[in-house]
Amino acid sequence: MKIEKIEVLRTSLRYKKNAFYRPTENGVIVKIHTSDGITGVGEVSPIPSYSGETQEGVSAMIEKYLAPGLIGLDPLNLEKIIGQMDRLAYYNFSAKTAIDAALHDIAGKYCRLPVCTLLGGRVSEQIPVLYIIFPYFGAGRQRGDEIGPDSPEINAAQASEAVEKYGIRHIKLKWWNYEKNRAFELERVKSVRKAVGDEVSLWVDINGGLTPTLAIQAARELEEYHVDFMEQPTPRWDFNGLELVTKSVGKRIGIIADDCIFSLGEALEVVRRQAADGLNVKPVKMGGLYRSRQMVAIADAANLPCLVGRGHESSVGTLPGIHLSASSRTMKLPGELSHHLLLEDDLTVEPVHVKDGCIRVPEEPGLGFRLDEEKVKEAVKRARKTP
Numbered sequence: 001m002k003i004e005k006i007e008v009l010r011t012s013l014r015y016k017k018n019a020f021y022r023p024t025e026n027g028v029i030v031k032i033h034t035s036d037g038i039t040g041v042g043e044v045s046p047i048p049s050y051s052g053e054t055q056e057g058v059s060a061m062i063e064k065y066l067a068p069g070l071i072g073l074d075p076l077n078l079e080k081i082i083g084q085m086d087r088l089a090y091y092n093f094s095a096k097t098a099i100d101a102a103l104h105d106i107a108g109k110y111c112r113l114p115v116c117t118l119l120g121g122r123v124s125e126q127i128p129v130l131y132i133i134f135p136y137f138g139a140g141r142q143r144g145d146e147i148g149p150d151s152p153e154i155n156a157a158q159a160s161e162a163v164e165k166y167g168i169r170h171i172k173l174k175w176w177n178y179e180k181n182r183a184f185e186l187e188r189v190k191s192v193r194k195a196v197g198d199e200v201s202l203w204v205d206i207n208g209g210l211t212p213t214l215a216i217q218a219a220r221e222l223e224e225y226h227v228d229f230m231e232q233p234t235p236r237w238d239f240n241g242l243e244l245v246t247k248s249v250g251k252r253i254g255i256i257a258d259d260c261i262f263s264l265g266e267a268l269e270v271v272r273r274q275a276a277d278g279l280n281v282k283p284v285k286m287g288g289l290y291r292s293r294q295m296v297a298i299a300d301a302a303n304l305p306c307l308v309g310r311g312h313e314s315s316v317g318t319l320p321g322i323h324l325s326a327s328s329r330t331m332k333l334p335g336e337l338s339h340h341l342l343l344e345d346d347l348t349v350e351p352v353h354v355k356d357g358c359i360r361v362p363e364e365p366g367l368g369f370r371l372d373e374e375k376v377k378e379a380v381k382r383a384r385k386t387p
């Protein structure tokens with residue numbers, strides 16, 4: 001079997017009304033066609049502020065630089081293809097993630113097995129969802145309003161809705177600016193805790209916004225609200241700071257390393273320093289499932305629990321992480337798999353469903369979805385109109 005053609009489609013997906021701080025999500029769908037007639041599909045929604053990649057950049061990178069170097073290769077030879085992509089382009093993890101997902105989809109369809117089986121085997125039937133509440137979620141706002149944190153009352157209502165509608169048991173609140181508005185951020189946590197009760201696990205994600213001193217102070221203050229984990233308290237480049245925070249807060253709160261790991265070497269650095277209590281494994285940071293599985297092995301060797309993370313994709317881009325989580329015993333933490341719930345548009349016939357706080361792991365071959373070609377056409381048409 002050979003890779004015959006790689007198709008790249010730019011999509012625009014609408015958010016539900018006031019669900020997010022922007023009205024649409026601009027992503028890329030990659031279709032890899034093979035000589036055996038099998039087509040694999042991957043999706044990515046690059047986040048410029050996170051990975052430095054854009055929809056335009058990802059589509060150009062795949063079309064002009066990666067795809068020409070992959071035509072004619074055996075799509076089942078992942079080790080060779082990953083090596084080839086790394087030779088063709090440094091970084092560009094989002095672009096590589098979409099290709100890696102499509103290749104795993106092909107391998108699963110070829111073997112008539114779900115991707116989780118190919119990744120090692122299914123050890124979970126259901127993945128518990130860690131539901132994210134953004135500071136600038138947009139509820140009650142109109143397009144064009146200034147971006148800023150929603151009120152504690154709105155956050156509490158969002159948390160209650162997630163619990164009632166989807167049975168969510170794990171909630172992660174993203175902080176806006178603790179340094180400038182400490183009381184307000186703590187109030188947001190307090191109101192969410194009050195709304196959901198003590199049975200729901202609460203996390204706070206800082207996305208690298210604090211100095212070690214402030215992070216240690218925040219950890220102390222969060223104790224009152226029984227927050228289980230604080231994610232990436234210090235900037236992504238500050239390994240010393242992360243290590244200091246983790247060692248200083250002790251068992252008060254668990255520290256998760258996320259934004260600081262975009263390579264296996266960085267995962268190893270966190271482990272070597274004992275700078276975190278758990279790792280957020282995002283295919284979109286590692287360049288796909290292949291390398292994510294290797295990162296899970298590093299976590300495994302260090303006896304560190306993991307969670308799977310993802311970007312802003314629809315169900316298509318959510319599924320690789322579901323298979324990764326389902327096939328890893330080290331994925332002991334709930335998966336960051338809620339973003340597609342905010343989108344009005346999805347690209348699958350049957351979008352990924354959250355029930356009783358969990359996502360069912362598909363049993364169908366490949367990634368386990370059917371692309372809704374009509375919806376894809378509409379999303380592509382919308383993207384052409386988007387300036």
Ligand SMILES: [Mg+2]
Pocket residue numbers: 205207231232258259280
């Ligand atoms: Mg994070």
